[in-house]
Amino acid sequence: MQFSNIFEKFAYYLQFPFVVKAIIVGTLVSFVAALLGVTLVLKRYSFIGDGLSHVAFGAMAVATVLKLTNNEIIIMPVTVICAILMLRNGSNAKIKGDALIAMLSVGALAFGYLVMNVFGTSANVSGDVCTTLFGSTSILTLQDSEVIFCVVVCIAVVVAYVFLYNKIFAVTFDENFMAAMGENVKLYNLIIAVITAVIIVLAMDLVGSLLITALLVLPSLSAMRVMKSFKSVVIYAALLSGFGAFLGMFISIVFSTPVGPTIVLLDLIIFILNYFVGMFIKR
Numbered sequence: 001m002q003f004s005n006i007f008e009k010f011a012y013y014l015q016f017p018f019v020v021k022a023i024i025v026g027t028l029v030s031f032v033a034a035l036l037g038v039t040l041v042l043k044r045y046s047f048i049g050d051g052l053s054h055v056a057f058g059a060m061a062v063a064t065v066l067k068l069t070n071n072e073i074i075i076m077p078v079t080v081i082c083a084i085l086m087l088r089n090g091s092n093a094k095i096k097g098d099a100l101i102a103m104l105s106v107g108a109l110a111f112g113y114l115v116m117n118v119f120g121t122s123a124n125v126s127g128d129v130c131t132t133l134f135g136s137t138s139i140l141t142l143q144d145s146e147v148i149f150c151v152v153v154c155i156a157v158v159v160a161y162v163f164l165y166n167k168i169f170a171v172t173f174d175e176n177f178m179a180a181m182g183e184n185v186k187l188y189n190l191i192i193a194v195i196t197a198v199i200i201v202l203a204m205d206l207v208g209s210l211l212i213t214a215l216l217v218l219p220s221l222s223a224m225r226v227m228k229s230f231k232s233v234v235i236y237a238a239l240l241s242g243f244g245a246f247l248g249m250f251i252s253i254v255f256s257t258p259v260g261p262t263i264v265l266l267d268l269i270i271f272i273l274n275y276f277v278g279m280f281i282k283r
Contacts (some may be wrong), residue, residue, distance in 0.1 A: 006254050013253050021142045022259075023249050028154040029202045030215055030245035030263070034237040035161050036196050037216035038223070038230070039172045046217050048086055048193065051101035052200050053212040055082045058108030058115075060204065065119040076201050083197035084190060150202055157195055164191065169230055211264045215241060218267035225271075225278030244270055 013019045040046050059078040063071035086101055142150075161168065170178045171188045179185045196216075203212050223237035248263030 009254050010250060018142065019253065021144075021147045023246060025142060025147055025150045025202075026245045026249050026259075026263075027242045028151060029199065030219075031238050031242040032154045032157045032161075033199050033203055033212075033215040034219040034223075034241035035157070035234060036192065036199060037220040037241075038234050038237050039168055039192060040196065040216055041220045041224070042172050045192075046213065047101055048083070049196060049200060049216045050213045051086060051105040052079055052083055052197050053204070054105040055079055055108040056197075056200055056204055056212075058112035061112030061115045065115055072201060075204075076198065079197040079201050080194055083193040086193065153198060153202060157199065160191075160195065164188070168192065172230070211260050214264040214267055215245075218264070218271050219244065222267075222271040222274040225274045226281065240270055240274075241267070 037049075040049060056075055056079045059075040060071055063074040066074070082104055086104070167178075167183070167188050170183070171185055171192070175185045175189075178188075199216075200212050203215055219237040219241035220233070222240050223233040227233045227236050244267045245263050248266045249259060251257060251266070252259045252262045
């Protein structure tokens with residue numbers, strides 16, 4: 001396919017409102033995911049994103065079986081509650097943090113698949129599970145209300161991040177110093193976990209529950225290879241993530257590839273490029 005034909009095909013699809021909605025939502029969700037991703041990577045909380053994505057899958061399975069008009073009525077509260085449980089589970093708990101996350105993760109996956117098999121009404125359960133895990137076509141069937149909700153939430157996340165930037169910076173690098181200054185470290189860790197849960201729920205339709213962690217981790221790792229300061233890493237990671245999502249959806253639309261895996265593969269390629277750029281800069 002020639003370059004001119006590729007852009008002509010893309011321009012043709014842009015005439016359809018559902019394509020424009022998908023691109024807007026996908027780019028915004030990827031952008032805000034990278035903001036929190038930097039903190040999660042630096043605090044070694046990346047596994048929380050992975051665990052929450054599996055919990056969200058189990059909640060989505062229940063919402064699908066119940067045939068709710070708005071699945072987020074169940075998915076959002078369940079994921080947020082589990083985020084709170086994961087973070088509040090301290091070192092003195094009977095079940096340690098990493099063990100709790102592993103238990104919730106595999107338990108939610110098993111529960112979700114079992115529910116969809118036993119109570120699901122679809123004739124293609126395996127197909128439904130696959131699209132939920134690796135990216136759903138519902139990103140192309142978004143209603144205006146869903147797009148508005150996503151845009152409002154993404155803007156709220158950005159505003160909250162900017163407003164709490166100094167606190168997030170402090171809790172990322174030195175919790176002990178922050179506690180010594182009289183700040184409530186647990187509160188800010190809780191805020192980070194809740195925002196992460198919200199982002200994961202928003203990103204499920206884009207890349208699927210198994211690939212969400214890539215949106216949180218890969219752009220952040222890419223930025224850390226090139227940039228030096230925390231602020232520059234955050235900004236660069238967000239830009240890379242938004243660009244990767246837009247380009248991934250462009251490729252998906254033009255070449256009819258799965259949306260989620262395409263975006264994740266592009267983020268991986270971007271990481272490899274930044275890895276070598278970082279090696280060259282350090283010489």
